[in-house]
Amino acid sequence: MKKVFTRPKSLTGKPFHYCPGCTHGIVHRLIAEVMDELDIREKTIGVAPVGCAVFAYEYFNCDMQEAAHGRAPAVATGIKRVHPDKIVFTYQGDGDLASIGPAEIVHAAARGEKISTIFINNAIYGMTGGQMAPTSLIGQVTTTSPYGRQVDQAGYPIRMSEMLATLDGAVYIERVSVHDIRHIARAKRAIKKSFELQIAGKGFSLVEVLSTCPTNWGMSPLESLDWLKDNMIPYYPLGVKKEAE
Amino acid sequence: MADQRSDRLIIAGFGGQGVMSLGQLLAHAGMLEGKNVSWLPSYGPEMRGGTSNCNVIVSNAPVASPIVTRASALIALNMPSLDRFESAVEPGGILLLNSSLINRRVEREDIRVYYIPASKIAEELGNIRVANSVLLGAYIEARGNVKRESVIMALKEVMGPSKQDLVPINERAMKKGASLIRELTN
Amino acid sequence: MAKVLMKGNEAIAEAAIQAGCHYFFGYPITPQNELPAYMAKRLPEIGGCFLQAESEIAAINMVYGASGAGARVMTSSSSPGISLKMEGISYIAGSELPCLIVNIVRGGPGLGGIQPAQSDYFQATKGGGHGDYRMVVLAPSTIQEAVDLVMDGFDIADKYRNPVMLLADGILGQMMEPVEFKKREAIDLAEKTWATTGHKGDRPRNIINSLFINAKELEDHVNKIYRKYEQIEKSQVRVETYNCEGADLIIAAYGSTARIAKSAIEMADKAGIRVGLIRPITLWPFPRDSFKKWAERDHVKSFLTVEMSKGQMVEDVSLSIEGKKPNYFFGRTGGVVPTPEEILGEIKKVMGGTRG
Numbered sequence: 001m002k003k004v005f006t007r008p009k010s011l012t013g014k015p016f017h018y019c020p021g022c023t024h025g026i027v028h029r030l031i032a033e034v035m036d037e038l039d040i041r042e043k044t045i046g047v048a049p050v051g052c053a054v055f056a057y058e059y060f061n062c063d064m065q066e067a068a069h070g071r072a073p074a075v076a077t078g079i080k081r082v083h084p085d086k087i088v089f090t091y092q093g094d095g096d097l098a099s100i101g102p103a104e105i106v107h108a109a110a111r112g113e114k115i116s117t118i119f120i121n122n123a124i125y126g127m128t129g130g131q132m133a134p135t136s137l138i139g140q141v142t143t144t145s146p147y148g149r150q151v152d153q154a155g156y157p158i159r160m161s162e163m164l165a166t167l168d169g170a171v172y173i174e175r176v177s178v179h180d181i182r183h184i185a186r187a188k189r190a191i192k193k194s195f196e197l198q199i200a201g202k203g204f205s206l207v208e209v210l211s212t213c214p215t216n217w218g219m220s221p222l223e224s225l226d227w228l229k230d231n232m233i234p235y236y237p238l239g240v241k242k243e244a245e
Numbered sequence: 246m247a248d249q250r251s252d253r254l255i256i257a258g259f260g261g262q263g264v265m266s267l268g269q270l271l272a273h274a275g276m277l278e279g280k281n282v283s284w285l286p287s288y289g290p291e292m293r294g295g296t297s298n299c300n301v302i303v304s305n306a307p308v309a310s311p312i313v314t315r316a317s318a319l320i321a322l323n324m325p326s327l328d329r330f331e332s333a334v335e336p337g338g339i340l341l342l343n344s345s346l347i348n349r350r351v352e353r354e355d356i357r358v359y360y361i362p363a364s365k366i367a368e369e370l371g372n373i374r375v376a377n378s379v380l381l382g383a384y385i386e387a388r389g390n391v392k393r394e395s396v397i398m399a400l401k402e403v404m405g406p407s408k409q410d411l412v413p414i415n416e417r418a419m420k421k422g423a424s425l426i427r428e429l430t431n
Numbered sequence: 432m433a434k435v436l437m438k439g440n441e442a443i444a445e446a447a448i449q450a451g452c453h454y455f456f457g458y459p460i461t462p463q464n465e466l467p468a469y470m471a472k473r474l475p476e477i478g479g480c481f482l483q484a485e486s487e488i489a490a491i492n493m494v495y496g497a498s499g500a501g502a503r504v505m506t507s508s509s510s511p512g513i514s515l516k517m518e519g520i521s522y523i524a525g526s527e528l529p530c531l532i533v534n535i536v537r538g539g540p541g542l543g544g545i546q547p548a549q550s551d552y553f554q555a556t557k558g559g560g561h562g563d564y565r566m567v568v569l570a571p572s573t574i575q576e577a578v579d580l581v582m583d584g585f586d587i588a589d590k591y592r593n594p595v596m597l598l599a600d601g602i603l604g605q606m607m608e609p610v611e612f613k614k615r616e617a618i619d620l621a622e623k624t625w626a627t628t629g630h631k632g633d634r635p636r637n638i639i640n641s642l643f644i645n646a647k648e649l650e651d652h653v654n655k656i657y658r659k660y661e662q663i664e665k666s667q668v669r670v671e672t673y674n675c676e677g678a679d680l681i682i683a684a685y686g687s688t689a690r691i692a693k694s695a696i697e698m699a700d701k702a703g704i705r706v707g708l709i710r711p712i713t714l715w716p717f718p719r720d721s722f723k724k725w726a727e728r729d730h731v732k733s734f735l736t737v738e739m740s741k742g743q744m745v746e747d748v749s750l751s752i753e754g755k756k757p758n759y760f761f762g763r764t765g766g767v768v769p770t771p772e773e774i775l776g777e778i779k780k781v782m783g784g785t786r787g
Contacts, residue, residue, distance in 0.1 A: 042629060042630055042631050042632045043629040043631070044629060045500070045627045045628075045629060047496070054642060055642075057638050057640060061636060062629075062630065062636055063627035063628065063629060063630050063636050063637050063638070064627065064636070064637075064638050064639070064640075065495075065496060065499045065627055065638070065639040065640070066526075066638070066639065066640040066641065066642055067492065067495070067496075068492060068495075068518060068519060068522050071488065071489065071492035071495075071519070074484065074488075074489040074490075074492035074493045074495075074496065075492050075493070075495055075496035075499070076496060077482070077489075077493050077496060078454075078456065078492070078493035078494060078495060078496025078497035078498070078499070078500065078504070079496040079497065079499065079500040079627065080496075081454065081480045081482065081493075081497060082454060082480075082496075082497045082500040082501065082502040082504075083500055083628060083629065086628070086629040087629075103485050103486055103488075103489065104485070104488075104489050104492070106485075107484075107485035107489065
């Protein structure tokens with residue numbers, strides 16, 4: 001019988017610890033499929049973040065380093081400078097990349113570090129239990145914004161992709177979503193492009209993936225997908241933000 | 246017993262007067278002669294426009310503290326340097342001052358003072374920037390633990406290929422400083 | 432090889448390059464700026480990589496990445512910058528990565544000043560970062576020794592897969608002395624089979640990590656690295672003793688301060704007072720046995736610890752001599768350097784019994 005669906009070689013097979021309905025698993029799989037398709041698993045070094053994806057090093061079946069909170073782009077820089085012929089990627093959430101780690105991601109992009117960053121934006125802190133993220137929407141209720149995010153107190157959500165797209169060192173920045181099949185396919189194309197650009201030695205690229213957090217949003221997985229589509233996409237428009245000639 | 250002679254200098258002046266390079270040349274020359282040497286600069290805000298100074302030790306024994314608190318010699322290129330470091334010269338020590346820029350006499354009688362119009366001599370030689378070499382030549386003649394030939398050798402090493410043409414004028418400046426000392430002592 | 436006259440900061444950089452360190456990540460701070468400047472010029476010439484990071488935090492994490500990728504790598508900074516690196520140093524120790532960190536210490540706390548100090552002793556030897564870990568701390572007192580210790584430091588780091596700190600100060604960073612870069616016998620170091628180099632399919636994948644979410648696993652991991660520390664304490668202690676035989680008083684001092692103390696000891700000698708010096712070269716592991724041995728000698732009446740701080744190493748000296756003899760302290764801080772005359776004054780006070 002012909003096998004039509006199997007686990008990518010670039011995943012270890014260790015069961016994910018993610019909550020039911022969480023989209024981290026989808027994005028992990030997309031990255032792994034891309035690594036398989038480009039046949040780069042054996043020359044890839046990944047960098048895991050602090051946050052829900054802190055155990056990413058147990059899932060991606062390649063060499064991995066676990067970074068301090070927010071510092072994955074600096075760690076990736078160190079690796080890539082030692083091994084310019086290898087493929088280096090970071091996998092970071094919104095607290096990691098957009099709150100504690102903007103200096104590292106901005107400067108990695110500005111330097112044009114030849115790395116790929118997959119940025120998971122689900123508008124909340126998952127691992128620590130549902131606190132406000134820099135990307136939490138205005139009015140969004142979290143444990144640290146119990147009255148809803150107030151602009152006069154907590155300011156505005158940050159659009160990291162648009163910000164990074166202003167930097168000359170970035171060759172490709174796209175925001176995608178994984179709330180339905182069509183968008184998942186689109187997300188995979190973006191991730192693949194990011195790795196292809198790195199293989200071609202072009203420069204820094206980042207794919208921001210709008211994601212869900214049913215547990216901390218307090219919704220069912222299906223409600224979460226709708227909430228993402230109806231609330232996040234209007235504030236975080238999808239599409240290519242930067243594409244160098 | 247080993248010769249314990251050690252020259253402990255404070256060299257001070259405006260930034261840009263060549264205070265640091267004067268000290269480095271002396272240390273470098275001492276090293277070429279196989280002596281123990283150290284050079285310690287002042288660093289910080291005073292580097293930017295104010296006075297700068299360095300401590301140099303040229304010694305036959307290993308250098309313990311590289312900091313000169315009691316100097317066997319002071320080379321002062323401007324007035325603030327003289328005011329600040331005059332009292333650091335130990336009794337029996339020597340003081341060489343740039344009398345082109347310092348118009349006061351030194352009252353102390355327990356040290357030997359040489360008034361050298363270094364800036365004026367340097368201008369007459371055609372380059373105000375060699376005033377430090379005039380004083381260096383004078384120092385070596387008056388007291389130095391190193392030979393002028395070693396300083397010239399050090400100068401050639403430090404200057405690099407593009408600046409070798411500056412060696413002769415520095416050499417002339419050193420000779421001029423040395424002959425002044427001979428005149429003053431005789 | 433002939434001696435060359437070099438600034439401490441530049442000599443440290445050259446020593447690192449000659450030790451095979453081809454990767455440097457740093458951020459500007461006085462008084463160590465000549466070190467990265469030297470690296471920025473030299474490393475591209477030999478195909479290495481110098482990178483000015485966006486912060487000390489980023490720099491130490493680049494060191495983490497590069498070390499995890501198998502490279503000989505270093506960073507340098509001065510006190511406030513080292514504070515910023517402390518989180519990263521804890522991760523490096525936890526992940527068992529080798530690297531060299533140079534601290535050209537300046538006065539603190541806070542922004543402090545830029546003049547030489549030794550007030551980072553606690554930070555360097557007692558942790559600094561969080562968690563159960565140790566860092567080998569090497570304290571040179573001459574530029575030649577700094578050069579030799581840099582070369583040894585990389586080997587120690589690689590041998591034990593642990594960060595090593597070179598703790599110097601503004602005097603050593605800024606001063607010039609003749610140095611010789613000696614040709615060294617290459618020591619036998621294990622291949623870095625643990626590094627993340629892209630596994631090429633011929634070995635299991637490697638993971639660089641300090642996260643152990645299960646308490647028992649973390650305890651096992653910490654116990655494992657502490658067994659390394661026991662080995663280091665047994666085999667890596669370095670100390671210089673000077674003039675101790677027959678001495679009435681022994682000064683404990685390290686780095687630049689030990690040199691100044693030597694000048695004071697010469698002066699004391701002329702005044703007929705016999706003073707010795709114990710100079711720890713490794714601040715961790717601390718040369719406890721040496722102190723204890725001399726404290727047990729009848730002719731040694733007391734100790735005087737001298738530091739450019741309000742008294743930090745003095746605690747390790749007291750612990751080592753186990754109350755066998757009194758241990759007095761004299762220090763200047765904030766960037767003020769003690770003079771030999773001041774130290775001699777303290778020696779006379781201790782000897783005359785006027786120090787309480």
